[in-house]
Amino acid sequence: MKKMGLREFLFLVPILILICIFSLWPVLQSFTYSFFDYQLNDRTKSGLYLSERFNVDLYNETSFYVDRFISMDMETISDDQDKADANQVLAGLTELNKEFENEEGVIKLTGDQTDQVLNVYQNTKTTVDQLVSKYELQQGENLPLLVDDINNSLIQSNFVGLDGYKQAFSDGFVGIALKNTLIFTVVSVFLELILGMGMALIMNKAMQGQGFIRTSSLIPWAIPTAVAALMWSYLYDGGAGIVAEFFSIVGFIDQPTDLLQTSTGAMTAVVLADVWKTTPYMAILLLAGLQTIPKSLYEAASIDGASIVQKFFRVTVPLLMPAILVALLFRTMDAFRVFDLIYVLTGGGPGGSTETLSVYSYKVMFGQTNFGYGSVIVMIMFVCVAIITTIYVKVLGASVMEKN
Template sequence: MQQKMGFSGWLYILPTLLLIGIFSLWPVVQSITYSFFDYRLNDQQKAGLYLNERFNTDLFNETALYVGLFLDEELVNITDSDDQANVQKMIEQVNNVAANYKEQNGVITISEEEKEDINKLYKDSKALYEKLASTYTLTHEENLPLLIDDFNNSVISSNWIGLKAYKTVLGDERIRIALVNTVIFTVFSVALELVLGLGLAMVLNKAIFGQGLVRTTSLVPWAIPTAVAALMWSYLYDGSSGIVAHFFEIIGIVDQSQDLLLSASGAMMATILADVWKTTPYMALLLLAGLQNIPSSLYEAASIDGATKVQSFFRVTLPLLKTSILVALLFRTLDAFRVFDLIYVLTGGGPGGSTETMSIYAYKTMFGQTNFGYGSVVVMLMFVCVAFIAIVFVRLLGTNLLDRS
């Protein structure tokens, strides 16, 4: 009978649960929350998560100050006494409304009555400006209407959009291209890494002279930081002085060495090759652990029964390596699907978006355009794809990760 965990047991795992909650679950919750809002840091109207209307006091107070100053300066251009009186009344109206918010800071909630006062101020000041502009030559003819519009912009509408962004992302052509690029990169890089990694693992599993040195040397590419490795490969791929680019030109892979990173197919091939070089040792390390768990007696029994090396590989090695292959494929597929730093440093997603993956697109949307709402939707789409990949691997290979048999 399994014993239930007591209070002291929960205390032991509490720090782990807190770390998981802070560094894993909380970012996911934040991304889900952002995806329901049109959240843009480069737009004052959408630079927060607003379920209801809000009022930007900082913008309003600054606007009121300059509108009052500009109208006061325009008095010298106005000759009609009635118009001068109207300008004076407008300055007084602006000051009276602004006096209610001088002690306020940031974004606040306002009542319907306060909103009506602000709307009235906006309409009255706009009507006055249009009348003055049609009669007189104003000093601030270009800036004054923009400032008056900020009265209206101070009232921030709700930027809650619900599932609208998810509907938009399904019809986004750039998302489709990024998803195709991600799948191509993932499939080809992981497939090559599995084949090469398995071969490397079998070599490392052999009892050879200098085995420790060979194993250490083979892990050097994986130990190099990805950004550094990408920068190194960018020099090797350089069309004017890159050795690899010139080699590809000699053997006919590309017509000119300059085309390697400047053509869609060449850039994708270059990123896959760099990733394979970087991550094959990691794949080999995971598979090596599985190979070392296979008893040598099974190979001896197969040899006695007349099995060749090839037959032993397919009848003994692969079946017993099934769990390790699943773990290696799962880890590498999820890692390759989320690739960012390698491609960002090597091609930046170019040329023309031909190597732009989901993570690159999400980064450009969130940090390039400061559109965190739509960027979060792209991230959530990646989350769904990653979850789907994990389920497919476990189901298709029929292996329980907790079962060592």
């Protein structure tokens, strides 16, 4: 085999760049976030800080109000010593403002600057507590809280290392979400493989209107997942949903409302909706594999007296294994990362019974704005998908190659 030269490699550069931008970069970002306690709803953790930082904007805002409130109450302070302490606090705030007058945002500090900020905070806190206890200041309740924000301007490192992963392994919600994800993936992919195989065998037969049948079978797959989920939510509705009413009549559930309000019913509803939507996709993949099998093999099997069942298991299945492997790989990875169907249909309920890893990570990252811990859950999903892919390729793939 001829080795790839520079000219051949240059043709691959654009696709390699796209892979790095759209595939590797998001994974690396999530991997980086997972080592930090990164929370957007906390100003002291709204960035990735390996060392101590200083929020200049927060300090400037805080010092402005502290200076203003103390100045407003100077006439209330009657003791000369207390007034001198108050003026000393104002002078310290002014001096610190000059230190950072050309800075903005979050900056790094030297050791001397850190000591200076801490000294100003301690002096201000001591003086304000003393003044609040002795005098009726106009902002007596708010002033101590404002002073605490001076200390909050000093941002400690939010690097937590592997603590996020330790938390995830002891988090019961992660365990429940992983179990729900595995149940959903195994059951839905198994049903889709069986039903998809049946549809593929039917569509592979020469019949009148074959093109129309193949095209119409893809309609569920063509419908956007969010739209399909909303449609199924009406069908599952306990008050007017025809599917919920039908399940109640045949005895699958006691009442129509039980379908989405019980853990078993909700998981069944989600799996059924997913099977309805993605079985055509599985069928098309298998149909492509069926059409690569020579007709002469079936004719030879018929001459040897093989039955329909024997032809299926001795001819169709062995030669269809590469297509089955591809279909299973794509659908398993897709099902393991399911989000929009469950989020729209059940929201992960009732009681987290249909909450998958992707839904839980979304709630942590965007509901709680905790991107650090949310990234930990995403990386767990990434590892699980990588393991599943390796198993398919190494185990099933090796078996297929040996048979071929």
